[in-house]
Amino acid sequence: MVRARGLIVLTAATMVAFACGGSTGGGGGSKGTIKIGSDLPVCTVGGQAVQNGIQFAIQQRNASGGVEGYTVQFQGFDDCRQGSYSADAGVENVQKMLGDSKFLGMIGPYNSAVAKAEIPIAAPQHFVMISPANTNPCLTKDLPTCSYHPQDLRAGNANNYWRVVTTDDYQGPAMADYIYKQLKFTKVGILDDSTVFGVGIAGSFETEFKKLGGTVVKHSEYKKEQTSDWKSILLAFKNGGAQAVYVGGTDDQNICIPRKQMKDIGWDVPFTGGDGIETSDCINQASGNEPNIYATSAGADATQVDGAKQAIADFRKAFPGPNDFGGYTMQAYDATNALMDAIGRAVKTANGTPTRDQVRAEMAKTKGFKGAIGTYDFDDKGDTSLKIVSIYVVKGNLSDADVKSSTGVCGSKTAKNACFVWKTQFDFAQASSQ
Amino acid sequence: MSLTDYGFYILCATAIVLLATQAFTNPKDFFQVTIFGLADGAIYALVALGYTMVYGIIELINFAHGDVFTLGAYIGAAILAFFAGANEGSFVVVNVIALLLVFPIVMLIMGGINITIERIAYRPLRNAPRLAPLITAIGMSFVLEGIMFMWHGAPTVHFPDLLPHGPGFQTTIGGVFFGFKDVFVVVAAAILVSLLAVFINGSKLGKAMRATAQDRDAAQLMGIDINRTIAATFFIGAVLAGAGGMIWGLYFNTIYYNLGFRTGLVAFTAAVFGGIGNIPGAAIGGLIIGLVAAYSDGYIGSKWTEVVIFGILIGVLVFRPTGLLGMRVPEK
Numbered sequence: 001m002v003r004a005r006g007l008i009v010l011t012a013a014t015m016v017a018f019a020c021g022g023s024t025g026g027g028g029g030s031k032g033t034i035k036i037g038s039d040l041p042v043c044t045v046g047g048q049a050v051q052n053g054i055q056f057a058i059q060q061r062n063a064s065g066g067v068e069g070y071t072v073q074f075q076g077f078d079d080c081r082q083g084s085y086s087a088d089a090g091v092e093n094v095q096k097m098l099g100d101s102k103f104l105g106m107i108g109p110y111n112s113a114v115a116k117a118e119i120p121i122a123a124p125q126h127f128v129m130i131s132p133a134n135t136n137p138c139l140t141k142d143l144p145t146c147s148y149h150p151q152d153l154r155a156g157n158a159n160n161y162w163r164v165v166t167t168d169d170y171q172g173p174a175m176a177d178y179i180y181k182q183l184k185f186t187k188v189g190i191l192d193d194s195t196v197f198g199v200g201i202a203g204s205f206e207t208e209f210k211k212l213g214g215t216v217v218k219h220s221e222y223k224k225e226q227t228s229d230w231k232s233i234l235l236a237f238k239n240g241g242a243q244a245v246y247v248g249g250t251d252d253q254n255i256c257i258p259r260k261q262m263k264d265i266g267w268d269v270p271f272t273g274g275d276g277i278e279t280s281d282c283i284n285q286a287s288g289n290e291p292n293i294y295a296t297s298a299g300a301d302a303t304q305v306d307g308a309k310q311a312i313a314d315f316r317k318a319f320p321g322p323n324d325f326g327g328y329t330m331q332a333y334d335a336t337n338a339l340m341d342a343i344g345r346a347v348k349t350a351n352g353t354p355t356r357d358q359v360r361a362e363m364a365k366t367k368g369f370k371g372a373i374g375t376y377d378f379d380d381k382g383d384t385s386l387k388i389v390s391i392y393v394v395k396g397n398l399s400d401a402d403v404k405s406s407t408g409v410c411g412s413k414t415a416k417n418a419c420f421v422w423k424t425q426f427d428f429a430q431a432s433s434q
Numbered sequence: 435m436s437l438t439d440y441g442f443y444i445l446c447a448t449a450i451v452l453l454a455t456q457a458f459t460n461p462k463d464f465f466q467v468t469i470f471g472l473a474d475g476a477i478y479a480l481v482a483l484g485y486t487m488v489y490g491i492i493e494l495i496n497f498a499h500g501d502v503f504t505l506g507a508y509i510g511a512a513i514l515a516f517f518a519g520a521n522e523g524s525f526v527v528v529n530v531i532a533l534l535l536v537f538p539i540v541m542l543i544m545g546g547i548n549i550t551i552e553r554i555a556y557r558p559l560r561n562a563p564r565l566a567p568l569i570t571a572i573g574m575s576f577v578l579e580g581i582m583f584m585w586h587g588a589p590t591v592h593f594p595d596l597l598p599h600g601p602g603f604q605t606t607i608g609g610v611f612f613g614f615k616d617v618f619v620v621v622a623a624a625i626l627v628s629l630l631a632v633f634i635n636g637s638k639l640g641k642a643m644r645a646t647a648q649d650r651d652a653a654q655l656m657g658i659d660i661n662r663t664i665a666a667t668f669f670i671g672a673v674l675a676g677a678g679g680m681i682w683g684l685y686f687n688t689i690y691y692n693l694g695f696r697t698g699l700v701a702f703t704a705a706v707f708g709g710i711g712n713i714p715g716a717a718i719g720g721l722i723i724g725l726v727a728a729y730s731d732g733y734i735g736s737k738w739t740e741v742v743i744f745g746i747l748i749g750v751l752v753f754r755p756t757g758l759l760g761m762r763v764p765e766k
Contacts, residue, residue, distance in 0.1 A: 083588020231470045232731035287687040
């Protein structure tokens, strides 16, 4: 269903793009078309919500005359295989984009593991990639905990990769701080899903929590294809005196089913994690035990940023579906605008259709970008100067009005009144400058 | 007794001693984990029965069986959401009636589907080389997963939460927590397995099945309709898998399209463990695998659980190739 709807939206968006290109021809929209691609796991609700943000940004830009007279055409690629993201599929998609010279850049990918596979093939071609959601620090930072290095991914080429969200090395510590200082818990159990993302974020949480003086009762891991019953693991946490559970993982690895099973063993403590659990699917997996799931998101919450209110309201008009808006939709909107701005500057420099390298060079010069989620720069590695981590919590039995004013990340059917609501945010840029 | 027998008994004894130590030092945890294991094991047992019955009669590892189990859960979820979706989480008489009605409906539907699968994918290949039906079985497995994928996509599917839980339906005895759900799973599985045992040992069709399993040609000479008997075997296997899927759904409340792959593999292991073709063996094998998985999750670490389960399988096959209770396959 999600996929079918995505196709319809995609077709509609393309038609709108063409229509606008035609109608604004007098205003200089007749220089031709350029293409922007995306590579996202469109089979997931989160991936689809990101694609919506990209489409919305492009629709807006085309409606106001396009990029320096060029009409932007969008083509979304899906990196889902068998229902969850696949790095191989992502690489295939990037190769398709590289094969079409009209593509001047892409938004995505959504998953860090996919980015790791894609950067090495995109970098030699100077193909700009801007991710709205990748949070693995190793993609841009050379940390001792990394199993690969950013300079190796780029193989001597100039940086072609940027991201508008901050990194897991902030996400994990933010939750550790929150649990230790705000919830005042000193003992936790940690569960990770054995993926690159899950192990990374759980590790950064554990380091920070121990540094603060907390105790990790037990750190367990599982693999999706091998586990359906987490009760024995949870029991060990419970008996160890854990006051909260921290999970490193994503909903497509069933990371939130343990939340439901905590109820089955009669254990009621907060269930916390990273952005991989800030999803509708996670609420659905919790299946009757939704409240008190805490999740971080490596970025400012657009709904809490005054400057984004108008963009969100306009987005909601264009994409009214209940799951159309997600935690990274505005990040995708910003990423797309940053890319289109860079293309615009490159058009001026080239005085015509720019090359990929020209777009890349302009993207690298981005300073003081005014996005929906704030005004920010990118450093030479590709990271944003906005180092905000938001914390959300699931509240159950919300009134319909409260559901509307929540993040919009709610469960489906029986859990449709259980939604993530914004709780607080940590600004690490401020903390470090103080 | 041969040397391998000694090896087998030594392995068993070591495991029992280790567990007994745990039971002694921390009985609360031990019995809690045992309850988790029994509930999981009961479901594995229901699925394992389907594997073992089919293998016993036509020596086919029906790889699609795990997916038949999952499809049962999907169909059950759809029907239950339609009839009783509004009453989730509360204990009302309507839920009980809905469950009593939907259980047999799903079991019959799954039986019908499995007969169809047998007719399409296995019967035409009955006299083909052994590898051919094995491949079609793998194919059927992917077809069923594909159907469920098209139906609900990749995300997990919510199974209506109709079993009573919460205060009044849970209790703590000696520090061990268990609820109505845990009891329900074990009792429901026990009832189904007992009914199957009565049917196989007491009915004419059951006798025909045993005869066909022993020697197909001789059974045919005695006037047994082989096609009908084999179809009945698939039907009963799927009835149990369908019930297993329903029970899984009611217990875990979350299902996903490729759930059957892992569950099927574990259940198959349980069937081999108990002695393939041996019906009580499959039931006991399922329970033991469930317990082993729970103990491994609890005491060793869940990343080792699969290693432990399949390590045991290797151990059993090396020291006791016919499984715990002995193999029952057609005589050559």
